[in-house]
Amino acid sequence: MIDNSKAGIIEFVKSIAAEKWDRDRSPYLVSDIGNDLKAEGISYRDVIGEETNLAGFLRENARDKFKVVVHPVQKAKVGVIPPDQDYSFERGVTTSPEAGEKRSERTRRQTPKKYIVLNFLEALAELDESEIEKIQIPLSVLAKLLVKK
Numbered sequence: 001m002i003d004n005s006k007a008g009i010i011e012f013v014k015s016i017a018a019e020k021w022d023r024d025r026s027p028y029l030v031s032d033i034g035n036d037l038k039a040e041g042i043s044y045r046d047v048i049g050e051e052t053n054l055a056g057f058l059r060e061n062a063r064d065k066f067k068v069v070v071h072p073v074q075k076a077k078v079g080v081i082p083p084d085q086d087y088s089f090e091r092g093v094t095t096s097p098e099a100g101e102k103r104s105e106r107t108r109r110q111t112p113k114k115y116i117v118l119n120f121l122e123a124l125a126e127l128d129e130s131e132i133e134k135i136q137i138p139l140s141v142l143a144k145l146l147v148k149k
Helices: 006-024 028-040 044-048 054-061 097-109 110-123 129-133 139-146
Strands: 069-070 078-081
Touching: 006 044, 006 078, 006 129, 028 044, 028 054, 028 078, 044 054, 044 110, 054 069, 110 139
Parallel strands: none
Antiparallel strands: 069 078
16 A cells, blocks of 8 residues: 555655566656556645646655656656666667666567557657648557557
């Protein structure tokens, strides 16, 4: 059970971020933190207040507990990692050699279609908004490309 306090939220995030890092060497995304807290019956808004968002709260209050990392292009993509680790969304590679090996295994397990579609979507995210507005891809097409056969 999570303590319904700022300290409780920080400890919860620290614990889950460490588990996620140990499991797959990737950040615990702030978007997932909000959902996980809600699933535990915690409304982080009630705890931290309206003056800041969850990412800001984590940056301000937990510097020694974990690091907050931000995607260089997709500013909404924010994650939490252990304080003694490094991570770059740009390359998705950590400074740890064994993390690179785990990422390679994960990439090999992905279907080629899924890998290609995800890389394509990442490339689209780097376009200007005016360029993105011109692109129309039916969701049914993307879904069909991602289905394993």
